[in-house]
Amino acid sequence: CSVGAKYSLNQLGNMCRVAKLCCHDLGITKKNMCIFEVDYLCNYKKIDDKEYYLVKWKGYPKSENTWEPRRNLRCAATLKQFHRDLEGELFRRSRRRPRVWPPRHLDAAILSFLEQKGEQRKALRRWEKELNLARAHKGSIAVENEVDLFWPPEDFTYINEYRVTEGITLDQVTTGCRCKNCLESPVNGCCPGTNLNRFAYNIQGQVRLEAGQPIYECNSHCLCDMQCANRVVQRGTYYNLCIFRTDNGRGWGVRTQEKIRCHTFVMEYVGEIITSEEAERRGRVYDRQGITYLFDLDYVEDVYTVDAAHFGNISHFINHSCCPNLQVYNVFVDNLDQRLPRIAFFATRTIRAGEELTFDYNMQVDLVHMESMRMDSNFGLAGLIGSPKKRVRIACKCGAEFCRKYLF
Template sequence: MEQGFGSEPNFFPGSIDKTRVLDVRPLQCLAPIFPNPPNGTSSSAHPAPFSCFPPSGPFPPGVRPFYPFLIPNNSQNTTSATQNQDNLGSDGPIPAPVPLNSYMTPKSRAQGRRGKGKRAINATKYVVVEDDGQSDSQNDQFPSGFSAHANDAENGSNSELRSGRPRRRRARNSDDFDVESLVNSFLMPFNLHEFDDFRRSNGDKEIVRTILLVFSLLRRRLTQLEEASDLATAIARRPDLKAGKFLLTKGVRTNSSKRIGHVPGIEVGDIFFFRMELCIAGLHAHSMAGIDYLSVRVTMDEEPVAVSIVSSGGYDDEGDGVDVLIYSGQGGVHRSDGQMFDQKLERGNLALEKSLHRANDVRVIRGIKDSLSTGKIYIYDGLYKIRESWAEKNKSGCNVFKYKLVRVPGQPEAYSVWKSIQQWKDGFARPKGVILPDLTSGAESQAVTLVNDVDNEKGPAHFSYISTLRYSKPFLTSKPFSGCHCLGGCQPGDTNCPCNRRNEGLLPYSSTGVLLTNKSLIYECGPTCACPPNCRNRTSQAGIRVRLEVFKTKDNGWGLRSWDPIRVGAFICEYAGDVISDAGDFGSENDNSYIFDSTRYFEPLELIRDSSAGYNKAPFPLVISAKNCGNVARFMNHSCSPNVFWQPVLRERNNDSYLHVAFFAVRHIPPMQELTYDYGLVPSGKGNKGKNKCLCGSENCRGYFH
């Protein structure tokens, strides 16, 4: 068993510490095991015939397991039951791929209480990694009796161990926060405590978005708290699994009734960053297995029928084009003990074979590498039909099943969009209607393409591109701030860092630039701080990280979208321009589309229902003009149901305060989907000044904006 450097073995009850050095005699010195006579007399008086039993059981009456094979009987029974359900390999039961006390096997309250916020890890069977704002997913170091399509491993390791940096003193112990209360605090504002059976079985767009939002809020909060806790560095953090476990335990899920075809509330092209999101939304019920199926009755018998598959690179899945997928079956192949077996026509494989003959639709979720992290992104690519199946030898000489799936025509583009974008990035093709390959002229680290494939307009009105906000004079503060002295960057839970203390002792960002907090104001490191430019607490100062495109819309002028997928909470850009004293100083009413006014009223986003009132009220009245000078943010259009929100960010230097406006994703945003935010409403005293007709087309459209 491998352990990370400096780690301590951590086992669930009933497992064996295989790292210990055992004082054992040579095998020939051990006496054979004889069952004890049922009457209790000694075996020497009534010798029994020699019997041989597997070291791990099961054992007949009178025979007990011996160390190091000693496992409690209840553990054996639980293991056997679990394996018989899901883990049948090609030659019988195989070890479970996850510890039995994980989210896949609910435990009683008494069994599961081993300390708040802590989870035992069976390192011999399941290796997990730290979630640091990165993607999913299940690690691939478990027996491959499960489909390799489940091996969506985030093969990372603890960042502090890799870098060799010593751990800073933590602000709090893991027992300092009650996870149960934390979960309830996120469920309460969304009225999810009384989640009825109908919504569990049948969802819609609002329900799916709400559940995924709560999962994201909870996962990010757990990430932030656990980073600042006193957990050992070698114990991996999986807040995605913890968040999913708590929601499933409380019944907070939807589309739990399996069905053939599309899932209510989920659109073709939607993206997910965690397998748990697929589960709680009902798109794919299994967090690990790659084939999901249901049983249908045929005369007096039942047979399995596939409803969805996840193709995430465990096998060499490929096809003749973006609408064809060659999918490998599950099971067999190569076990962790080195034995190799052929796949069997059972469970998921049998379900795919039955779906071939029934010609029913199968949902396909494609997993691809996330370019911004070590995880995967899951794309719902719509409905496919299985056209043919066959068996062939793989590289190891084992028989595997192959299934050819063809996409049902007439569906919106999904995976094909990703393939086109990759060709653009590789230089093999270019988007239609390109006017400028880089609108910023090198001012940003990422090029911003200018595209118009709608009409003959050659571009927006002239402006000078700047990447940050320009102040004529800063705001004054009553308390001077000299900055932090974190030469290696601010660290989570470091109580000596004054920037951490200003953020209630918690770093607001993950290492990948994901916003972990939902406070009304974020304090970032300022000009007098000693930390480097790549400090996590300077996320909004690092510029854009995704490949953006300014494009001509059909009805709303110029808009902004991204070539890259954007995960919920990810930083997108800041609003750059010139700080002015009042929106009226900017000019005529026709020019107010290039103004950002923090004094407007902003309807509370569902993202921050658990926050105090007035969340989007900046602590200082800030008005920005981007007419003459600005960045890509000036092209973001209004929506009454936006996918982007703005967050006040404060940077201080001595007696001066500089307030900035940073934009973050409300939810996962697929590539080429327009980025929008709520422009807000002017105070009632200003009447209808600057009112414009809204064309956002959302279900919650107010009909106008300012």
């Protein structure tokens, strides 16, 4: 149960500072009573070799902005970011560095950009906080946009597992393995063996199956705990990742903030599970909007589709590449309906820190007695995609050496 509050904790803290009141619960003491938090910097001027900044204070309206000398500001990172934004925008407009740097006065267009950038960064920080509060996995999520003034996407809810729509039921398992050590001494082949399949992982948790072969992990009825060697995908994303704005018209993308080992699990693709008929209907709507996030679950039969347009996780923002560093595997844990596998991304090679994560939207993996796996999604790329039976060719912007030039 919760009720709406008239003031936020930050606003109450600022009211205490103005009134010169100490408050232990809000962390307001005599030492920090005169310290106010900078929201962002929105103007700059230089007078007699002294630098001044117009400060937007956190928790205060813009009407309370004040000019402050640099010596009063104890926010090195904010100052550095302000000058980086300023220099980048001035260079973008003139394609050369100004003769006098920093400039003594800024024109109205630059001031408008700086204010918009400040408000955008606030929105991105809020979104980043919301994403990390919503995630159920260990790996953190950062958000960056150093390219344009786009704000966080609207009408998107972060979820950690499939959202099953009305009329669809999952075939839940009723038994589990009885192994003491599922990797070293599996009983009757553990869960994979029960389903006539090989054990998927090695001791380091790296997948050792060929793409296209299913992965059967231990489930909620098994005697083993979550540290079992056969529970990799269900433990969630381990790596710290970053949603960032691409600089070549591909919208948002995802990059890793740390090294990812070859053949290790990176993330799942989650969203709403819908029928193929509903996917056809939504696909026509998405075509008119120029987007689609439909992933066909056609491991054995093309009956269901995952739609991550409005409900999804960080995989919603992964871009296409004709030479990807991620590969899709079909995974089964508590649900054994082969029409409804979990979709897991594994690294195809070692991925360096700072490298963008990609997979092939038009991948096809064909093995004996197995249906092909296909990806039908756009992930914010420019252009329209037609219905699954008739598509408009979309130019590919992945930049790979052996790029196919078109997505489909």
